[in-house]
Amino acid sequence: MTLKDFTKRLITSVLLIILLVLSFSYSFILIISLILVSVISWIEFNKLNSKIFKKKNKKHIFYKLLANILSLFYLIIFSLIIFFSISQDDLKLVILFLFSICICSDMGGLLFGKFFKGKKLTKISPNKTISGSIGSFILSLALVPIFNIYLKLLFIDLYNLILLVIIVSLLCQIGDLFISFLKRKAKVKDTSNILPGHGGLLDRIDGMLLAIPFGMIISNFFIFKI
Template identity: 40%
Template sequence: MSNLFKRIFSGVIYITLFLSAILFSEESYVILIGLFGFICIWEFSKMIQLKSPASYIFFGLALFLMLKRPESYAITGILIITILSSCYLIFQLLRKKEITYANERFKLGLMIRYLIFSMCFLVLLPFYKSEYNPFIMICILLLIWVNDSFAFLVGKNFGKRKLFVSVSPKKTVEGFVGGLGFALLAAYIISLYNTDFTLINWLIIAVIISVIGTLGDLVESKFKRKANIKDSGNIMPGHGGILDRLDSLLFAAPFVYLYINFII
């Protein structure tokens, strides 16, 4: 019960902090995600044993330049690199291939493609049509939280078939389907109150978040299994590290950004 209380307490603080930063101002949102980014870099650096401090400097510069020039063609190039890198990580996951990073150069490259660029697109997500729209980000967070929560609840109560036992033994096919179904229901409800996108677009965003987010969770679990650790950190009692809380959202962010900025 004590562990459950810690989990609920730290979860409430995390959600309250996230929503407050989004609603207060665009500056507070950027600062919070920037802070989360530095913590995630620290956690992932320990996970892959990256000793170079260059990743912190690179993240600060990349985030500053992408916010300064959001219409730059360079962002499109970075988005393509990030999407392709994520697809390759998914390929390695599904084919059960080992993720290798033999030296500091490879580790830094992995850090940039997997974490830093994705974190930058997470910062850019609420900036739609050159304006800060906090409610888009809130709706995206609601979809990811609904998916994660109901995937856990359905999987725990009805799960029988393992989804990817070699990486995450607790995840089940039933949990994945349950999370996706409730995310679609949440997208329908969101479309009734948020007219930034049509019902079809919200449903597609829900599918992207559910499918890519689940794969992102599994990719991070693969990294943790390789490092022989349970959590990326212990900053959130009962939950683990910040990367553990952001892994699904972080991995899905570039795909959602691609859809709402280049496809809709």
Template identity: 45%
Template structure:
């Protein structure tokens, strides 16, 4: 019972943070991206604590925050140039620091652990920040993922028999995937009808739900594979009752860039 209460309270705080940042705080999507991204990068560097260096976490968080600030409309051109230069210097320092280690194999492992996290997390959180321009689209991605996850679990639990990727995530089933996809599509149809996003037609929402489900599933499986590699059950303990931040946003790390590209290449043709 205590774990259920803890899990519920933690989930409520998470949902409230998303809703407040999406609908009520000016430039709130940048704030949300900064909070989630910073915590996720710290967790990433703690995947292998015996090789962890505090400086890598600090550098990674600074690069994320300066990247978000760079694209903020309120930052001057001179400040943007300074932040871009500092970010490049920090990335170069991280790369060089990880190259000059004892042997080539350790260097590759160190580069992956400390530099790959930037490319895994930062672009996704930048995409989340950019989507804040369309509040209901950003909220819609969260809603479609929550619907997919919830109903994939329920359908898989009671009807699932065919494993999706047993070596990586033994609890996921094809039945759960199909059931979750259908409810995600239903959520997309409701968003089309009630969100008031005029430039997105029904086929846009349904196509987006399909892409979100595919990318979210890939993101979930990708993080599951990473945790297996490091013999971890959860990515961390930052969300009591849920595990870590990466456990909660692993789907978003692939779904947000896909949504951003879909919105700009297909729905609005801005890119």
């Protein structure tokens, strides 16, 4: 990654974080953001499917249609989970915590991977390294002392909080690898070029798409006091 690309990525990341903060503060920004994210992500996913299932036979047409329907349904569920979580005061901090884990997981993977390099994690994504994966966990776990101060009344104990961070970071990495797998099958580098330095919107939120919903499920049924 060149300095120019890194600068673009940094500026885009800052703007996305500002948008995320505004979404937590203003409902109309949240609704507009979720609609745009869902629509753009679905369009990008549809383009990937078109490249993967490009044959005109019945089998490929069926798989493409099924994948598009399921992805649209999932994006709607994803958006609803975020909307209702942010709308409720007792869950707003939790969803912020999950977003922070995903952001730190991505940053940790990028920074540790670039600095330490080393053995590749998988053939699915040549840029992913074992050191980057470890860095994702380490930087995500750095959030525990900060959020434990505010979430200690919700969580049973510190160990469950650490466990949640590890699981969410793992889910974030799996989501990232899944989209990387689809891009590899479609023979494209990015899902689009809408975000300078990042590629497509789907490239930016791939980990969140898996980590946020399942993180909320784990939080509500296994971690929080009822």
